[in-house]
Amino acid sequence: MNRSYPATISEKIMSRHCGRECRAGETVVCGVDAAMATDGSAPMAIDYFHAMGGKEVANPQNLVFALDHYAPPDNPATVALQDRIRDFTKRNGNVIYEIGAGIGHQLMIERGHVRPGMLVVGADSHSVEYGAVNAFGAGIGSSDLAAVMLTGKLWFRVPESIRVNLTGKLRDGLDSKDIALEINRVLDPKDASYRTLEFTGEGARSLTFEERMILSNMSTDAGAKAGIFEADEKTAAYLGMSVDEMETVSADANAVYAKTLEIDLDTLTPKLARPPVGGAAAEIVDLGDDEGTAVDMVYLGTCTGGRKSDLENALRILQAGGGKAPGVQLLVTPASDRVYGDMASNGLLAEFLKFGALMMTPGCGSCCGTCGAIPGDGKVVLSAANRNFTGRMGNPKARVYLASPEACAAAAVAGRITDPRKFLS
Amino acid sequence: MSDSAGTSLDKDCAVSGRARLLGDDVNTDYIISSRRKRVTIDADELRAYLLEDYDKALGESVVAGDVFVAGTNFGCGSAMEVAVTVVRAAGVSCVLAKSFARAYYRNAINNGLMPVICDTAGIDEGDEVRVFVDQGRLTVRNVSKNTEIDGGSLSPIMLDILQAGGLTPYLREHGDFVGIT
Numbered sequence: 001m002n003r004s005y006p007a008t009i010s011e012k013i014m015s016r017h018c019g020r021e022c023r024a025g026e027t028v029v030c031g032v033d034a035a036m037a038t039d040g041s042a043p044m045a046i047d048y049f050h051a052m053g054g055k056e057v058a059n060p061q062n063l064v065f066a067l068d069h070y071a072p073p074d075n076p077a078t079v080a081l082q083d084r085i086r087d088f089t090k091r092n093g094n095v096i097y098e099i100g101a102g103i104g105h106q107l108m109i110e111r112g113h114v115r116p117g118m119l120v121v122g123a124d125s126h127s128v129e130y131g132a133v134n135a136f137g138a139g140i141g142s143s144d145l146a147a148v149m150l151t152g153k154l155w156f157r158v159p160e161s162i163r164v165n166l167t168g169k170l171r172d173g174l175d176s177k178d179i180a181l182e183i184n185r186v187l188d189p190k191d192a193s194y195r196t197l198e199f200t201g202e203g204a205r206s207l208t209f210e211e212r213m214i215l216s217n218m219s220t221d222a223g224a225k226a227g228i229f230e231a232d233e234k235t236a237a238y239l240g241m242s243v244d245e246m247e248t249v250s251a252d253a254n255a256v257y258a259k260t261l262e263i264d265l266d267t268l269t270p271k272l273a274r275p276p277v278g279g280a281a282a283e284i285v286d287l288g289d290d291e292g293t294a295v296d297m298v299y300l301g302t303c304t305g306g307r308k309s310d311l312e313n314a315l316r317i318l319q320a321g322g323g324k325a326p327g328v329q330l331l332v333t334p335a336s337d338r339v340y341g342d343m344a345s346n347g348l349l350a351e352f353l354k355f356g357a358l359m360m361t362p363g364c365g366s367c368c369g370t371c372g373a374i375p376g377d378g379k380v381v382l383s384a385a386n387r388n389f390t391g392r393m394g395n396p397k398a399r400v401y402l403a404s405p406e407a408c409a410a411a412a413v414a415g416r417i418t419d420p421r422k423f424l425s
Numbered sequence: 426m427s428d429s430a431g432t433s434l435d436k437d438c439a440v441s442g443r444a445r446l447l448g449d450d451v452n453t454d455y456i457i458s459s460r461r462k463r464v465t466i467d468a469d470e471l472r473a474y475l476l477e478d479y480d481k482a483l484g485e486s487v488v489a490g491d492v493f494v495a496g497t498n499f500g501c502g503s504a505m506e507v508a509v510t511v512v513r514a515a516g517v518s519c520v521l522a523k524s525f526a527r528a529y530y531r532n533a534i535n536n537g538l539m540p541v542i543c544d545t546a547g548i549d550e551g552d553e554v555r556v557f558v559d560q561g562r563l564t565v566r567n568v569s570k571n572t573e574i575d576g577g578s579l580s581p582i583m584l585d586i587l588q589a590g591g592l593t594p595y596l597r598e599h600g601d602f603v604g605i606t
Contacts, residue, residue, distance in 0.1 A: 020606075027580050029602045040459070044466050044506055052596040070463055077464040125504040125528060141506040141532035143592045147602075155582050155602050189498050194527050223498065225527055281450040281498060368503070370463050387502060389452050391478040394460055 006252035008161040009228050010196040013136040013249055017119045024160040024256075033118040033135075034062045035148045038104050040069035040370070041123035041141070043081045046088050048146035056092070058152035063094040064113055066104030069370050071363030073099075102336025102362040105129040105217065105303045110336055112239065116231040117247040121148060126303050126386065128224070131216035132209065133239065134231035134248055136196075139220060159225050160258040161196040161251075162187075166203025168266030173421035175313060175404030176211035177304060177384065180218035181271035182263060185284035189223035191259055196226040198251060203265045204229060209238040210309045217304050218386050221282070270419055273402035276390040287407055290417050295401075296379040298324075298412040299393075301333030301360070302367040305384025305405050308342050314384075314409035315351055320423040321413030323355045330357045330412050331373055333365030355412075369394020382411040440519040440539060440556040442492035444548050445483065447476075451495055452502030453529065455479035457511045459503060468514035471507055475515055489516025492556075494548045496522065500529020509536045519556055521545050521565060521576075534583050535592035541565060541576040548574075558584075581605075 003012075003021055015022050017030035037045050042065050049057075057063055065085050070078045082099075089096040097107050105126055108114050116134035121127060123145040130137025140154070148154050164183065170176070183197070197219045199212070207215070212229045219227025229235075231248040239246075270287035277283055300306065300314050311332070324330050332352055334340040340362050343349040352359065358373065366372040367385045374394035375381045381393060381400045388400040403411075406420035413423065461474045476484030493499075493512065499522035500508060509532040512520070519539040523546075533540040541556055543565050548554065552569040556576065561584045563576030579587065582605060589595035 027582055027605055029605045040462065040503075040505065047466075048593055051593045053600075069459075073463070075464065081463070081466070123504065125502065139504045139528055141504050141509070141528055141535065143506060143535040144531060147592060147596060150596060151601050153602060155605060157580070189501075190524060193498075193524060223501070223526070277450060281501075368459050370459055389454060389502065391454055391458055391460075396478045 006254045006256070008196070008251045008255045008257065009198050009249050010136060010159050010161050010226065013117060013119055014156060014158045016117065022158050024158050026158045027155060028158055029153050029155050030119055031153055032121055032148050034064065034108070034113045034120045035145060036064045036066060036104050036108050036122035036124070036127060037142070037145050038069050038124050039067045039082050039085060041145065042085045044142035045123055045145040045149065046084060048143045049149045052146055052150050054146065054150045057094065057149045060093040061095065063149060064097070064104070064108060065089055065094060066097045066101070066107055067099045068103045068363040069368065071099045071361050071371055074371065100337060100361050100363065102334070102339070103303045103306070103364055106307070106335040109133055109213065110338060115239065115246070116235065117249045121145065121154060125220045126217050128220045128227050129213055129217040129303060131219065131226050131228035132212040134229055134235060136226055136228065137216070138226050157194065159194055159196045161198045162192065163257040163260040164197050164199045165201040165260060165262050166199060167201055167262065167264050168203055169206045170265050170268070173406055173424050174268055174270065175406050176207060176214040177404040178268055178271045179263060179265065180215050181273055181284050181402070182268060183261065184218065184222045184282060185271070187222050187261060189281060192223035194225055195258055196228060197222070197224045199227065199229045203263070205232065208309060209234045210307045213307070214304050221386050270404065270407055270421070272407070272417070273388055275388050275399045275401060282388070287403060287417065287419060291419060293417040294380060295328060295382045295411045295416055297329045297331065297375050297381040298408045299331045299366055299381060299383040299385060300405055300408055301331065301335070301365045302385040303335060304386045306333050306335035306339065308339055310384060310405040311343065311348055314405040315348060317406050317409035317420050317423045318355050318413060319351070321410065324412040325415035328412050328415050329373070330355065331360060331366055332357045333360040333372065334362045337362050366393055368392060382408050382417065384408050439558065440492065442490045442519065442554060444494045444550060444552040444554050445487060445491045446550045447493055447495040449496035450498045450501055451479060453500055453505050453508035454502055456500070456508040459505065462505065462507050466507055468507060468510035471511045472514045475511055487515045487517065491517050492554055493517055493520040494545050494554070495520065496545065497524045499525045501526040504528035504532070506532045506536070509533050509538050513538050521548070521554065534587050537587060537591040539587060543574045543576045547572060
């Protein structure tokens with residue numbers, strides 16, 4: 001599309017999907033390339049769809065259901081909610097990922113439902129993760145998802161963007177999670193609200209694809225509407241495409257940004273989100289500030305800490321420290337069955353089991369307290385997940401801290417919050 | 426699933442009610458815990474657990490006609506829509522906040538819960554507040570304090586959906602998004 005003015009990635013993707021040149025602030029109706037709902041949001045979306053008079057799903061093959069929040073379910077009422085999704089899918093020819101396949105966001109990317117330049121929505125706030133693919137990914141509610149099921153379209157306000165310029169390179173023992181927490185710390189949620197974070201700079205290009213997924217995912221926790229990276233050879237490799245096959249979207253050199261955020265990876269230090277606020281207003285500190293806090297449970301998993309590289313990074317610290325401290329419960333949820341299979345074939349699984357890890361079914365696991373192990377009253381958890389408000393992980397009387405998989409592993413080794421760099425020579 | 430229960434929207438979308446105060450960063454899990462919705466998504470059943478992890482007493486004391494008055498970033502966290510339908514089931518038809526998380530804002534409009542972005546600092550618990558809509562422009566009148574607060578404006582599509590009573594009646598009527606080029 002020939003443009004009459006310079007544009008951000010968001011403006012370009014929205015223009016491509018609304019059929020005309022549009023810019024930040026306008027209201028547009030866009031065609032949606034793919035949509036995802038989980039067992040947490042799909043039953044309600046199905047209700048709305050029927051209430052709207054829906055008979056047939058527009059683009060049924062582009063609608064993906066993931067049974068990940070209740071994997072596995074622990075009571076008949078939850079099974080019944082999942083059965084409604086199975087029945088609907090059978091009648092309408094949608095894609096369904098069963099219990100144990102993994103987290104919807106991971107599957108959307110890993111199984112090729114998201115490609116560069118696409119506009120993809122999901123009835124789950126962490127659908128912003130698709131931005132790692134150079135797609136516009138946004139989280140929506142069940143009623144908006146039903147509208148997409150009905151019409152194949154959705155209305156949007158074209159967002160302004162914040163340019164997040166990453167300079168330098170992550171140092172040993174530091175993790176993409178530390179960058180995400182740092183962005184959350186420095187970015188005022190008032191600035192982020194309704195806006196896209198567009199990641200750029202040598203630091204962004206130096207990140208692995210899985211590291212980018214973490215930053216895109218946690219854009220919503222900083223209060224943003226989307227979090228998009230440019231596509232490159234790393235994107236292509238993860239998606240199993242060639243660079244030439246990708247319809248990459250880049251911002252114009254003189255595109256207008258609401259704000260620029262500079263993050264220097266060279267000087268970044270390990271970060272920690274303290275309970276209990278969570279989200280965009282979370283209290284984020286240097287991990288060193290809370291060093292020594294005793295930890296009862298360590299959680300590795302979720303859409304921000306359950307991929308192969310996250311687990312490898314954690315294992316490296318566990319091995320260097322000689323295993324976990326007695327009394328610490330170490331929970332591991334692989335992000336997908338493919339990740340679990342890789343763990344089994346490359347020896348990672350045997351190592352985790354040797355260290356006494358409790359392996360859980362691929363899916364959302366203990367992250368939101370809807371399945372899997374929950375912490376006890378008064379217990380302290382260090383988690384590689386993305387949220388830690390009161391009641392997250394299923395018990396309002398537990399205290400959940402967030403940090404990198406490396407810091408989680410270091411806490412498992414020491415039984416207390418510890419700088420992971422201490423275990424690296 | 427939301428229906429018309431408890432709404433006090435008249436044809437001009439004017440709302441009148443008693444202010445019930447909440448703070449900053451009230452996330453959707455504080456409005457209704459995710460551990461409840463795995464058993465039921467019926468808003469009338471979930472109503473019993475409104476605000477249970479945040480302020481149980483407040484949740485229990487909410488009555489039809491109350492208006493939620495919050496600080497910044499209302500409805501942050503999960504995009505789960507029961508956090509809107511449960512508020513509607515409690516009879517609340519309007520939320521005033523300094524700012525909203527965007528998924529909550531959209532979900533609110535889609536379920537006929539009017540979200541108003543305004544400076545809520547001067548509103549006290551129990552104040553009588555009214556919201557007036559004039560061609561998309563919102564004004565909040567604090568009747569108890571005899572003050573008026575600018576409530577910004579709703580875009581035409583948002584106003585259309587809200588005035589239809591939510592996205593379900595809107596799409597039942599139109600079958601598609603209309604009036605946007």
